[in-house]
Amino acid sequence: MFIDARTLPDRTTIEADLAIIGGGAAGITLARAFLGSARKVCVVEAGGMQLDAEVQSLYRGESVGIDYPLDATRMRFLGGSSNHWGGYCRPLDPIDFEQRDWVPYSGWPFGIDEITPYYPEASSIVEVAPGKYADVDYWEQMTGETLPALASGRMRLQFVQFSPPTKFGERYGAELKAAENIQVLLNANVVNIGAAAEGRKVEQLAIRTLGGRNHTVKARYYVLATGGLENARLLLLSNDVVPAGLGNQNDLVGRFFMEHPHLSGFGDIVVGDLSRVPPLYRERVSAGGRPAQVAFNPSYAFLRERKLLNATFMAGFSGDYHTDEQVTEGQTKTAVQTDVLKAARRFLADGDGPVKPQAPTYIGSRLGLGCACEQVPNPDSRVSLSSQRDALGLPQIKLDWRLTEQDRRSLVTHMHSLALEFGALGMGRMVLYVEDDGIWPAHVDGGSHHMGTTRMHDDPRQGVVDRNSKVHGIDNLYIAGSSVFPTSGSANPTLTIVALTLRLADHLRPRLQ
Amino acid sequence: MNAAGSRSTGRATVQACTRRSFLLTALAGVLGAGTLAACSAPTDTGNAFQKWSAWLLGNNANHDAVVRLGKACLQAYPADGDKHVLLAQIDKVIMANLEAGTPESASLLQVGAALERAVRAEYADDKVVAVAGWVLSATEARLYAAVALA
Numbered sequence: 001m002f003i004d005a006r007t008l009p010d011r012t013t014i015e016a017d018l019a020i021i022g023g024g025a026a027g028i029t030l031a032r033a034f035l036g037s038a039r040k041v042c043v044v045e046a047g048g049m050q051l052d053a054e055v056q057s058l059y060r061g062e063s064v065g066i067d068y069p070l071d072a073t074r075m076r077f078l079g080g081s082s083n084h085w086g087g088y089c090r091p092l093d094p095i096d097f098e099q100r101d102w103v104p105y106s107g108w109p110f111g112i113d114e115i116t117p118y119y120p121e122a123s124s125i126v127e128v129a130p131g132k133y134a135d136v137d138y139w140e141q142m143t144g145e146t147l148p149a150l151a152s153g154r155m156r157l158q159f160v161q162f163s164p165p166t167k168f169g170e171r172y173g174a175e176l177k178a179a180e181n182i183q184v185l186l187n188a189n190v191v192n193i194g195a196a197a198e199g200r201k202v203e204q205l206a207i208r209t210l211g212g213r214n215h216t217v218k219a220r221y222y223v224l225a226t227g228g229l230e231n232a233r234l235l236l237l238s239n240d241v242v243p244a245g246l247g248n249q250n251d252l253v254g255r256f257f258m259e260h261p262h263l264s265g266f267g268d269i270v271v272g273d274l275s276r277v278p279p280l281y282r283e284r285v286s287a288g289g290r291p292a293q294v295a296f297n298p299s300y301a302f303l304r305e306r307k308l309l310n311a312t313f314m315a316g317f318s319g320d321y322h323t324d325e326q327v328t329e330g331q332t333k334t335a336v337q338t339d340v341l342k343a344a345r346r347f348l349a350d351g352d353g354p355v356k357p358q359a360p361t362y363i364g365s366r367l368g369l370g371c372a373c374e375q376v377p378n379p380d381s382r383v384s385l386s387s388q389r390d391a392l393g394l395p396q397i398k399l400d401w402r403l404t405e406q407d408r409r410s411l412v413t414h415m416h417s418l419a420l421e422f423g424a425l426g427m428g429r430m431v432l433y434v435e436d437d438g439i440w441p442a443h444v445d446g447g448s449h450h451m452g453t454t455r456m457h458d459d460p461r462q463g464v465v466d467r468n469s470k471v472h473g474i475d476n477l478y479i480a481g482s483s484v485f486p487t488s489g490s491a492n493p494t495l496t497i498v499a500l501t502l503r504l505a506d507h508l509r510p511r512l513q
Numbered sequence: 514m515n516a517a518g519s520r521s522t523g524r525a526t527v528q529a530c531t532r533r534s535f536l537l538t539a540l541a542g543v544l545g546a547g548t549l550a551a552c553s554a555p556t557d558t559g560n561a562f563q564k565w566s567a568w569l570l571g572n573n574a575n576h577d578a579v580v581r582l583g584k585a586c587l588q589a590y591p592a593d594g595d596k597h598v599l600l601a602q603i604d605k606v607i608m609a610n611l612e613a614g615t616p617e618s619a620s621l622l623q624v625g626a627a628l629e630r631a632v633r634a635e636y637a638d639d640k641v642v643a644v645a646g647w648v649l650s651a652t653e654a655r656l657y658a659a660v661a662l663a
Contacts, residue, residue, distance in 0.1 A: 151633070151636070151637040267646075342574060342579075343578040343657060344653070345574035346628075351572065353573070419636075419641075420641065423632075424636035429649065
């Protein structure tokens, strides 16, 4: 059932067994896990069924570190940020879960084996093929392509699958609406997570609409699932009982904010004969109706040997070169790249004639490059509360996103590795446009991946939630989503968010009996 | 982005000439220091040069483009402008990668195949240099530089 909180009489109280704050990928996945059960579930969604500028403006805030568009990187209506999701799917890597001596604060409370059983169902929920993310044979069979093995030992092939993308509100909204045991409360902003004295138990959620109506949701268990930025903000805002904010007795809530630093335009690869580069290496290829593309990831051995962070690179066709492109006095990028192709011709193409007899001036193609990298968990990279207030009268979010030299150094090394792999396969030559000068390029960007702000750790002094995603010190409050990631890996987080949420559902199910 | 090559210290184990040579920049930090004088002495490589340059400039490759890239290599690593040393090093690489015979006796295609093998292996082994942002194998850069000096 859908209920618009704006239409309820003021000071309505809704009771449920499980209250889920947030109707995004995590919240909807969790609610669906209880479809048809005897347990009453209330999903509290701050937005409505579609984007509304006034509602969306509640996501504005202050960015005081690396410039970050706080309201453009998430969406406040049913389906949450899945409404602008790019659909990239890949599990985290086993090494991402390890405590690595060269990565401060690394290590999950468990290994990937704990999540692996949930990835197939998570894949199904986001509408991609289960379990085929590292299976070269499978993709060779499905596409009929031969995928040359990488030669340097530095990198390995992974396969990103693309969800349609699944917009959770659109895709699963009807199910929730029809479910007798699920209420979705729309346009309902949680303004306080109300804890009992001493803060050991949550008693109620205070709800406020933009029109000024106040309601209450009471439940036995509560799950905070509003994304990696808002999860921290809501805990910090809920400071009426615990002055530092709920779960923040050790000053960890909001700290360790991580993104996947993205750099576009950091380099190009020139290719003399595109047929030497399998399509899967450079574009999305449909296999059985499911699009996939190769991701170039550092090998575990290389990460360990060089003590590096994880990263993901992808290449994409971005244009052709022809012999009539001359080097000009200004030496434009294209002209210089053409020159390199002309010089390296012998190493990049077979035969003595034109590569494409039907296009005699064609001498090669350009592949653009994209990357998403792991960053070191950093307590100084953090979410806190701003002195500015939003339309509900609450402190806005303040984000101080920071990157380190270790992050940059790692990325530069992996860029170099990619150049080696394409050279070793005789596919192309790579040029890098970022200077290795110890400074992060100004155009570093994020991937709208908000992670780490309520990190998971068995020790309450080192984490906000325990291995079951329960907030340390609070008996009935859990957190879903990438805010619990202690480290980020380099895979897009949505698939893992869904998998972790399924695991959380398994944990909660017996407790709700 | 010079450090793209110079910071890479992984798999280089073969050549032991000079840390300063651009041809071995990628090996910095791994190999012992040396000098150009410690390299194999220049030999009469005229025949081999004719052969490999004919191969390099075949298949629609462009001489002017090779020269421009060669000059860029020399500009990036001005200490490595001794043509005789370059030719000797190239000869050595061809010799090491020929399946049979010598650079003088091998056919154009055999020499080309040897160079292609060598260049691919150098990428795999991180024996590369950085030239105006480009990541090039050390031997590949030598070839362009030697043509530019010819």
